[in-house]
Amino acid sequence: MRLTTSLLLALLTSITYASEPIWLDVRTPQEFSEEHVQNAINIPFDQITTGITGISADKGSEIVLYCRSGRRADIAMSTLQQLGYTNVVNLKTLEAAKAARALRTSESKKNTTENEN
Numbered sequence: 001m002r003l004t005t006s007l008l009l010a011l012l013t014s015i016t017y018a019s020e021p022i023w024l025d026v027r028t029p030q031e032f033s034e035e036h037v038q039n040a041i042n043i044p045f046d047q048i049t050t051g052i053t054g055i056s057a058d059k060g061s062e063i064v065l066y067c068r069s070g071r072r073a074d075i076a077m078s079t080l081q082q083l084g085y086t087n088v089v090n091l092k093t094l095e096a097a098k099a100a101r102a103l104r105t106s107e108s109k110k111n112t113t114e115n116e117n
Helices: 005-019 029-034 045-053 071-082 094-116
Strands: 022-025 063-067 088-093
Touching (some): 022 094, 071 088
């Protein structure tokens, strides 16, 4: 099998995206505009069914949810699971999501540095 540039690019892109979860903020657009996790996508919890279809058709995608207290993220997680999504995590609060995002970013940087050496 000969690897073309476009095939190689597609493989590298899928590996890159596979390692990064989809961060979903299920609060209101107003709450999202005030503060959110870096690279998060805003889909209010009551619009998750229609909103997720434009984000990921892959039911095995890692999806990380958060809101203010965790309640709306619980509802969104239940909805996603009913739709067949199997890799959904509820971090509950914005603060917990920010901490998890920072940890993941620092781990990613650490791994990149180790791979370069």
